[in-house]
Amino acid sequence: MQQQAPKAYIIVSNDKNEIQKTSAYTAKTLSSIIKTCLGPRAMQKMVLTKINSIEMSNDGNSILREMDVNHPSARCLIELSRTQDEECGDGTTSVLIFASELLNQIVPHLKTLHPIKVCNILRKAKDICINHLNTIAMEAAESDLINIVTSSVATKLCCVLKLPIPELALRSVQLIKSSIDGRIDVKNDIKIEKILGNFDECEIIEGIILEKEIIHSQMRRSIENPKILILDMPLEYRKGESVTNMEFSNKNDFTRALEIEEEQIHKMCGYIVDTGADIVITEKGISDLALSILYEKQITAIRRIKKSDSNRISKATGATVLNRLEDASPKHLGEAGMFEYVKIGKEYFCKLSKCKNPKAISVILRGPTRDVLTEIERNFMDAVKVARNVLLNPKLVPGGGASEMSMALKLNNSNDKEEKIIFRECGVALKVIPSILSTNSGNGICLDVINELEKKQNKDGPYFGINGITGEISDMKNIVLEPLVVKTQCIKSGFEAVMQILRVDGIIESKSK
Template sequence: MSQTPVFVMNTAPERQSGRKAQISNITAAKTVADVIRTCLGPKAMLKMILDPMGGILLTNDGNAILREIDVAHPAAKNMIELSRTQDEECGDGTTSVIILAGEILAQSLSQLERDIHPVVIIRAYTKALAEALAIVKSISIPIDTSSDKEMLSLIKTSIGTKFSARWSELMCKLALDAVRTVAVEAAKDAGGSLGSAGTGLMTVDIKRYARVEKVPGGAIEDSKVLRGVMLNKDITHPAMRRRIVNPRIVLLDCPLEYKKGESQTNMEFSKENDWARAQEIEEEQVKALVMKILEFKPDLVITEKGVSDLAQHVFTQHNVSALRRVRKSDNNRIALAVGATIVNRIEDLRESDVGTGCGLFEVEKIGDEYFTFLTECTSPKACTILLRGPSKDILNEIDRNLADAMAVARNAVFFPYLAPGGGATEMAVAVGLAKKAKELGGGGEGGIGAMEAGPYRAVADAMEVIPRTLIQNSGGNVIRVLTELRAKHASGENTWGVNGDTGKIVDMREYGLYESASVKIQTLKTAVEAARMLLRVDDVVQAIRKEGGSAGGGEGGGVPPEEMQQE
C-alpha cells in the first residue's frame, strides 16, 4: 500500500507552536484522508491491513480501516475519532466525513497563508455550516417509511459501495426486516404509529436487540432473519426434548443448585448419619426449587447460572428441557422475543412471567456445534440475523456491511427525508456557498465580510472533493465531468450527481440514488466541527511523566516526598 508511512506518523516533536503547529495538524489530517480516499463509491478499492498477530483484514469500509491502523500524531488520532463518532451516530458516511474534514483543513491552509486569523476562519466556517444545512434541507425529499420499495432503494445506496453489493437485494431485505421487527414494536409501545412515535423509536437499540450470528458454511443466500432468537447452546441432558411446539418458557437469573457456603464455612459432624442427612438436605433444597418451577408447567427452563445434576434429573422425569449459563444479553433478547420476564428469585415466579409467545423451540446441529432456535414468535421485539457464508473473513465483512444497512434503515425511520446521492448534495452546497461568498466579497461590514469570503469559498471548494473523488475512483475525466456538473447545479438542477460506476453525470431522480438526509447533515456537522477544533490548536506540547511517580513510597502509593510536603 503506497500510503503506508501514515501508520507510523509521528511528526509532533517536543513542542510546536503557532503556524508550525497548525500546518503540522493540517498535514496529518490530510494524510489520513488520503489513505481512505480510494474507499469512496461503488468502485472503491480494498485495503489489506496486517495486524500484529499476523492476521489480515480485507475491507473497503472506512471506519473498519481507521479502527485498525495505528497512528502516532495527535491530529491524526482526532480524525480517526471522527469516523467512530459518525459510525455510532449514523452507521454510515464514515469515509465521507474523513475526506470532507481533511479537505476543509487543506483548504484552510491557503487562508492561513493569507494571514487571516484562525478565529475569523472559524467564524466563517460556522456561518457556512448553517448555510450548508439549510441547502441540504431545501433539496431533501420526504420518504414513506412503510413503503418497501422506497426503503429498499435507500438501503441499497449504503450497500452498493460495499463488498456485499453482489447480494444487495438479500442484504437490504435482511436489514429492513430486522429494523422493522425491532423498531415497529417499539413504536407500538410508545402508543402511536411509526410516523408519530419518535420517542418510542429512540429507545430501540439495534446493536442489542438485532443480534447477528455468523455460522461458517452453507451459501450466503441461506442467510435469513429469524422471528426470534438463536443461541449457541445445547440442552443440559441428552434425554430432554430437542423440539417443542408452542413451549411455555421460564427465564431465570438464579442457579438451580444447592447454595454453597462461603470459603470459611466449617461443618462438624458428631455422628456418621449426620453427613448423610446433610446430603439429603441439599437434595431436598434443590428438589423444592425445581418443584416450585414445575408448578407453572413449563416446557423449557433457561437460566443464566448453573443447573445441578439432580435438577436435570427431576426436569427430565417431568419432560422439561433446560438450558444453562446463557449470556445476560441473550436472556434479555429471549425475554423480548417470547414475552417472558426474567426472574431473580424462584419464590417471585408468577404465571405472568411465563413466556408463551414462541411458536417453536428446536435444537439443531450445524457443522460441529449445536444451536438452539426459539422461532416463529408471535410478536418478537428482538430478532437474530443468521448469516451463512463460505469463510469467516467473508462473514465478518458482510456483518460490517449489514450493520451499515441497518443503521441507514433506522435513520430513515427517525428522520424520514432523503437527499440526492452521487455527490449531488455536496455539489449543491458547494455552488450555494460559492454564490454566498461572492455576495460577502462585496463587503460592507467594515471589511469583515470580505475577510470571511475567503474561508466561505474554501468550504465551497472543499465540498467538491466528494464528487471529484467519485469521478477519480471510477476512472472518469475529473476536470471535464466536474465542470459539467458545476454548470448543471449553477442553473438550479440540484439533483444531478456522478454515476459512481461510469464516472459520468446523471440525474439522481432517474438513476434512483438517494441517501438518508440525516447522514448528510451529521457528516457536514462533524467535518466542519473537526476543522474548527483543529484550527484552534496553536500549540502542541509533549507532556512528560514525573520521575518516581509510580516507584517507591511504600504503602503511600508512590507520592514523591516534595508533593507530600506541599499537601
C-alpha cells in the same frame, strides 16, 4: 527507588502556523489513502491487522482503525470516522475526505486571519449547509427504503457477491422497532451468528438462537409452542454467602444435612413445575439432581447463558427474568412458536423461533471463510444503521455529490470580504466529493465534469450529481438518495473536527523515564 516525575515535551515552532500546517499535511495523507474507496466503483484495501490477520475492505473506518499513526491530529480524524460509523453506519470515508480537504484549504489563510475568527466563520458556514440540506430534503416513500439501504452498501462486498444483506437489514430493523415509542436498539436487540456455509443460507430468525448444548441427553429437543421460564439464579444447593462451618455430633446428622439440600432442590423444581413451563433457561448453573427432576417432568433445561442473551430471549418471547423462584407464576412465562435443538454447520444450537411480535431477533450469516464472514458482518451492521436512520427520520437528500455541490453553491452568497474567502474554500472542500466520484468512475476529465455539474445545478436545481458508475451527470432522484441524518452528521462532524484542530497551536507530549 524513588520514581522520577514524568517529563513534558513541548513541540513549538518559529512559524506560528506550523502545527496547523503539519495537521493539514497528515490529514491530506490519510485522505489520499482512502479516497479510492469512495463511490460504487470503489477499490478494496488489503489490510494486515495488528493481530497478523488479513482483512479486505473498502470501509473507511475499518481501514483507518488498523493504521498505526503517531500524529495526534491524524488520531482525531480517525476518531472522527469511527464516530460517524457508530452514529450512522455510513459516510465514514466521505467525512474524512471532506474534513481533510477543508483543513487543507483553510490553513493557508491563517497567515492573515486569526484561527478563532476563522472558526466563527466556519461555524456560520456549517449552519448554512445544514439548513440548506433540510431545505432540499425529500420525504422517503415506503417503496424507497430498500433502494436507500442498497445504495448505502452498493460498494461493499455483499453487493459484489449479490447477497440479500439490504433486505435482511431492513427486515431486521422493522421487526425490532418498538411500537410504543419507536425506539430501535440495534446493539442489544439483534444477535448475529456467523457460521461457515453457503451464502444463500443467510436468514433472519424471529426469535433467538444460542450456541448451547442441552445438558441432559434425554431431554426433549423439539417442542411446539413451548412455555419458557428465564431465571437469574442457580438451580443448585443454596450455599452461604460467607464461609460456613458445620459440626455434627451424631453419625446421622451428615446424612440429614444432605437430605435437607436435596429437599431444597425438590422444592425449587416444584415451583418450576407449578408454572407449567416447558423450557427453563438460567444464567447460572443447574445441579445433576435438578436436571434429573426436570427430565422426569418433561422440562428441557439450558444453563449458563450470557446476561445479554437472557435479555434478548426475554424481549423475543415476552418472558420475565426472575431471581426468586418463590415468585414464579404462569404470567412470567414467555412463548415461542417452536423450540429446536439443531446442527448448523459444525455446531449445535438451541433455537427459539416463530415468536409473536419479537422485540429481539437473531440473524444467521453464512460464508465460506472467517475473513469473508467478518466483512459481511460489517456490511450488515452498516446496512442496519442506515435502515434505522431512515425509519427514525424518513428524509432523503440527493447523493452522487449533488448535495455537496448544492451546498457549495449556497455558500457563494456572502458579501463580507473575510466570510467570502472562507466560504469559497468551504465550497472547494465540498466539491471534492463529486470530484472524487468522477475520478473513481474512470470516465471523463474531472475538472470539466465538475464545471458542467455546477452549470447544470445553477440551471436545473440541486438534484443533479455524478453517476458513480458511468461518470455522467444525472438526476439523482432516480439513481441515489441518501438519508438526511447521514449527510447532516457528515457535514457537522467535518466542520467541528476542523475547528477543533485549527484552535491547536502546540503539542505537549508527556513521557516517563
